[in-house]
Amino acid sequence: MTTTTRxxxxxxxxxDLQILITREFNAPKALVWRAYTEPxxxxxxxxxxMGEMQSxxxxxxxxxxxxYVQVIPGGAEVAFHGVYREIEAPDRLVNTEVFEGLPDPxxxxxxxxxxxxxxxxxxxxxxxxxxxxxxxxxAIIASGMEVGLQRSxxxxxxxxxxx
Amino acid sequence: MARAATTTDAxxxxxxxxxxxxxxxxxxxxxxxxxxxxxxxxxxxQVSKHLRVLREVDLVRVREVGRQRVYRLxxxxxxxxxxxxxxxxxxxxxxxxxxxxxxxxxxAKETD
Numbered sequence: 373m374t375t376t377t378r379x380x381x382x383x384x385x386x387x388d389l390q391i392l393i394t395r396e397f398n399a400p401k402a403l404v405w406r407a408y409t410e411p412x413x414x415x416x417x418x419x420x421x422m423g424e425m426q427s428x429x430x431x432x433x434x435x436x437x438x439x440y441v442q443v444i445p446g447g448a449e450v451a452f453h454g455v456y457r458e459i460e461a462p463d464r465l466v467n468t469e470v471f472e473g474l475p476d477p478x479x480x481x482x483x484x485x486x487x488x489x490x491x492x493x494x495x496x497x498x499x500x501x502x503x504x505x506x507x508x509x510x511a512i513i514a515s516g517m518e519v520g521l522q523r524s525x526x527x528x529x530x531x532x533x534x535x
Numbered sequence: 536m537a538r539a540a541t542t543t544d545a546x547x548x549x550x551x552x553x554x555x556x557x558x559x560x561x562x563x564x565x566x567x568x569x570x571x572x573x574x575x576x577x578x579x580x581q582v583s584k585h586l587r588v589l590r591e592v593d594l595v596r597v598r599e600v601g602r603q604r605v606y607r608l609x610x611x612x613x614x615x616x617x618x619x620x621x622x623x624x625x626x627x628x629x630x631x632x633x634x635x636x637x638x639x640x641x642x643a644k645e646t647d
Contacts, residue, residue: 377631378628383623395627497631
């Protein structure tokens with residue numbers, strides 16, 4: 373049985389400092405955990421719609437680091453990195469997140485808590501992102517908008533070139 | 536430029552909890568000022584201050600009904616705020632939709 377889950381991610385702002393992202397997957401949590409933590413698998417989805425993944429480095433142990441780099445249309449690099457704080461495979465992952473595109477990035481470290489809950493072969497993923505101040509949280513949300521805008525401008529340009 | 540400033544102001548206006556509560560109440564329909572005093576437990580001057588901020592960014596409009604001033608919601612200026620979050624949500628949808636494909640592959644390999 374396949375029940376489509378496409379386009380069902382929900383983003384809410386539970387507090388002034390948080391972003392909460394929820395999404396159900398039609399797969400057991402052991403597989404969702406793999407897709408979320410294995411570099412070769414992460415590379416296949418993290419950059420979706422936003423350009424090629426250049427690298428996904430994951431040292432999955434407490435105190436280990438991660439770094440994802442993608443190249444967005446237009447050639448700019450967008451990179452995130454962080455440190456793993458808590459690892460309870462395949463249920464819970466806590467890590468820090470630094471968006472390297474912000475000025476003074478390390479001063480704007482977020483804490484990301486991902487939990488996976490399986491029911492009847494389906495898995496609910498809950499990702500809670502907490503930042504030190506509201507300005508940082510809003511900048512993280514806006515970063516997606518800038519990339520999206522850049523992408524729209526690029527596709528507009530490619531259309532314009534064809535005219 | 537004037538438009539960008541309005542947008543920023545609307546963002547600031549809804550960043551305050553009490554003002555969001557006032558907008559939530561107005562989302563249910565028009566209300567006189569006294570309703571906010573009763574329902575939010577705020578003093579009248581505070582309510583008036585918040586309503587003034589909301590009127591300045593055009594999130595709230597007012598009309599006279601007899602001797603009463605009745606306030607109503609004008610949600611238009613919130614549209615950029617909604618779009619701002621919707622764009623971020625769309626990005627995660629693209630990611631997780633791709634993750635569906637990865638998971639389908641993993642499931643197929645498991646059954647091999």
